[in-house]
Amino acid sequence: MRTEAERYKFILEKSGLSKSAFAASIGISRSHSYHLERGTQKPPREVLEQLAALYNVNLNWLIHGKGPSGLENDTVEIKLLEQEAAAGHGVDVPDYTEKQYFQIPRSLIGSHHPDRLLAVHVAGDSMIGEHINDGDIVIFHPEIKEGNGIYVVSIGNSLVVKRVDFNTPEAIILISANPSYEPRRFSGMELGDIRVAGRVVACYHKV
Secondary structure (H helix, E strand, O other): OOOHHHHHHHHHHHHOOOHHHHHHHOOOOHHHHHHHHHOOOOOOHHHHHHHHHHHOOOHHHHHHOOOOOOOOOOEEEEEEEEEEEEOOOOEEOOOOOOEEEEEEEHHHHOOOOHHHOEEEEEEOOOOHHHOOOOOOEEEEEOOOOOOOEEEEEEEOOEEEEEEEEOOOOOEEEEEOOOOOOOOEEEEHHHHHHEEEEEEEEEEEOOO
């Protein structure tokens, strides 16, 4: 599929809906959808957002033809915690966290088993140097808690996403990827408030 119009038509066909029902599902008229199929018009932002939200379409694929479509059968469900991990200052973590599920291309998580992964929304800009932005979703492995890397970390009643340095004896250092934030060092009694929740294995960027 070399054109955006061909890719749009592919989404329509994969939906299993009639052309009129599909157009209605993304908030446009049948005639508008016809022009998108023919390539005589480009889908506006509102339509792109609906395609991503309702049909899990990878907009980079739709617009540029790059990456997986998001419509392949090779997708997996990841358990998403209904809370935010701060990329900045910590946010409160409730004692009981509700969960939902969201779908991503399997290729995003490599060889990791999806049932062993968790995900949280990111709030803040302290990890922008690692291409983790406000509103993204980070996917982490709760069973991987060793070796320097980017982790989801619980600090008391807060949850943060930081690069963790385990090399300092009897201390843990949390490092941001934004020079506006100073590293945070925890040692002694402070270590009792730290819990490494798991290593980040992927980041799902918001549209």
